[in-house]
Amino acid sequence: MTKVIRSVLLILSALLIMAVGYLWLTFVSPFGYTPTVELPEIDDNASYSVFVYGTLKQPWVRYLVIGRAGKGVPATLPGYKKQALDIKPAPGEVTEGFVIMVSGTELRALDRYERLGVRYQRVELPLENGETAWVYQLMDPVAPELPDQHTN
Secondary structure (H helix, E strand, O other): HHHHHHHHHHHHHHHHHHHHHHHHHOOOOOOOOOOOOOOOOOOOOOEEEEOOOHHHHHHHHHHHHHHOOOOOOEEEEEEEEEEOOOOEEEEEEEEEEEEEEEEEHHHHHHHHHOEOOOEEEEEEEEEOOEEEEEEEOOOOOOOOOOOOOOOO
16 A cells, blocks of 8 residues: 555655746746847836736736735726637726736746747837736737748
């Protein structure tokens, strides 16, 4: 019986190590993140309002990404509709989410998590209350360049 228990514990330990590794790679690691565009400058002494509408609405995700859950204040983004992990302009629609206040260092961590310049762009949009906040929006896919086709 001890061999069975030992095997189960070994499998559970391996699964835990894999889960921790996955979370580290996804939320914290700089590996696999090379921005393709020049990123906007971030002032370390400033604080930033960020509207979150997807996974970052979860306090535990924010904790993993920026090192603290922070308090999310309910907010709405008019003129946009949430579609999976993105928001799309949609007149008359409203996307519900939270506004979180972050430091420059935390904004850089969010940029890394969202893969700014690779997967998402960060745009400043007006909220329903009249304030503005940074919002991560999926980048439009760029059509691949086709070689010139000359006819002779």
